[in-house]
Amino acid sequence: MKKHLIEKFGSITAAWKYGLDLSGNGRVSHTEFCAACRNNGFEGNISKCFKDADVDGSGVITFDEVDHDWCVKHKRFMDLLLQKYGTYHGAWVALNISGSNQPGVEEFVRICVDMGYTDDKTQLFKQLLKNQGRRYLTAEDLDSSNMFSSKNVFSQSKTNIQA
Numbered sequence: 001m002k003k004h005l006i007e008k009f010g011s012i013t014a015a016w017k018y019g020l021d022l023s024g025n026g027r028v029s030h031t032e033f034c035a036a037c038r039n040n041g042f043e044g045n046i047s048k049c050f051k052d053a054d055v056d057g058s059g060v061i062t063f064d065e066v067d068h069d070w071c072v073k074h075k076r077f078m079d080l081l082l083q084k085y086g087t088y089h090g091a092w093v094a095l096n097i098s099g100s101n102q103p104g105v106e107e108f109v110r111i112c113v114d115m116g117y118t119d120d121k122t123q124l125f126k127q128l129l130k131n132q133g134r135r136y137l138t139a140e141d142l143d144s145s146n147m148f149s150s151k152n153v154f155s156q157s158k159t160n161i162q163a
């Protein structure tokens with residue numbers, strides 16, 4: 001399923017935002033997951049896939065369970081962004097400095113450097129793109145805040161370890 005989604009959406013982040021977590025609350029329930037599988041033409045064993053993905057058995061899938069590495073990176077990016085710019089809108093204004101509404105990878109790398117994000121910036125840019133064919137970010141792409149459920153991702157990871 002994960003491979004299938006990445007092929008379809010181009011990145012696991014876009015797959016989560018636009019293919020899985022359609023309600024945008026940071027959690028995917030079994031019902032939502034079944035709908036997502038149908039929407040995306042997935043024909044494998046849906047219930048088994050859900051069980052496998054729900055690592056902590058909480059009954060919902062979080063992005064942390066889908067891709068822990070990217071989850072940590074997105075969280076870091078979000079924290080730095082809010083520290084530096086206060087809001088996503090503030091970051092968008094800084095990113096869209098040319099006023100074109102089409103900031104590309106160069107502008108993105110610049111705000112990443114400004115906020116002190118040290119991981120691979122081009123890879124993050126690609127994750128955030130809704131369509132891989134596009135060469136610029138939109139405000140919607142930039143905003144990854146609703147990828148996390150209300151629970152802090154790191155406390156969730158801790159729960160995983162304890163369980």
Ligand SMILES: [Ca+2]
Binds near residue numbers: 054060
């Ligand atoms: Ca879970």
